[in-house]
Amino acid sequence: MEHTGPDAHPWLVALEQSGLGVAMRQSLLLYPAVEILHIFGFVLLVGSIVGFDLRMLGLAARLPVAPFARHAVPLAMLGFCLAAPMGLLLFATEATSIAANTAFRFKLTCIAIGLLNAAAFHLGPWRSLLQRGEVTMAAKLGAVVSLLAWSGAIIGGRLIAYL
Structure with a gap:
């Protein structure tokens, strides 16, 4: 499935022809x-983020947001720190063809949106959430964007094998 054309x-x-790529394939x-x-x-x-x-969208409203976040956010970061390098190793197996795959590009776009959304959330709605203890409309919008972005990343990742 190599795509080593011009x-x-x-x-x-x-990357694909490196020792790492060869080892992953063999x-x-x-x-x-x-x-x-x-x-x-x-x-x-994604489990932690979902x-x-x-919770931002009102599910389990009795559960205080800050204590929940103290557990969910580190788990999400741990998950990203595991998934990203493992994804790079998987990518190395067929880097030339995967890079040209529409589903892979969609996945990367969704991951970028998810990460940018998380950064924006922590710079804005998260601070007001901690100060006032209320879930603002901006926090809810961020939650919707997050759910869509990370769902898209999973869907794109799964479709790589089929496109």
């Missing part, structure tokens, strides 16, 4: 182990 970027070819255990860790990472990431976003 339109392939040299760094993608180099090992019977390495690829599945990395894929499992990638899945665990995004389960932690719980937090649903």
